[in-house]
Amino acid sequence: MGIVSWILVGLAAGIIGRVATGTSRGGCLFTTLIGVLGGVVGGALFNAAGQRGLTEFSVWSIFVASVGAVAVLLVVDFLLPGGRS
Numbered sequence: 834m835g836i837v838s839w840i841l842v843g844l845a846a847g848i849i850g851r852v853a854t855g856t857s858r859g860g861c862l863f864t865t866l867i868g869v870l871g872g873v874v875g876g877a878l879f880n881a882a883g884q885r886g887l888t889e890f891s892v893w894s895i896f897v898a899s900v901g902a903v904a905v906l907l908v909v910d911f912l913l914p915g916g917r918s
Contacts, residue, residue, distance in 0.1 A: 838889075838890040839872065840865060840869070842868065842869075842872055842887070842895055842898050843867075843868030843870075843872060843898065844861075845868065845895050845898075845899075846867075846871050846872060846875075846895055846898030846899040846901070846902045847865055847867045847868030847869075847871065849902065850867060850868065850871055850899055850902030850906050851864060851867070851902075851906065853903050854903055856910060858909075867909075868902050870901070870902070871899065871900070871901030871904070871905050871906075872887050872894070872901055872902075873901065874901035874902075874904055874905055875897040875898050875901025875902070876897055876898075876901070878901065879900075
């Protein structure tokens, strides 16, 4: 995946992660950063479980990144309370 694909997948995953966890912290850049970091975390988790991680710009990649984004946001909310609406 190219840089633009990572940004688009990250933005979509970050939005899904924020909705799933109810986090209201940060803006568009924070959401994209959480989504991209979620893609890395989700890809590692899925690879460790024997599934394919992020390979191309697809719905599967957005799903994997969203799972990772939720995990990252749960850790961030645990470490820095006060981000829930």
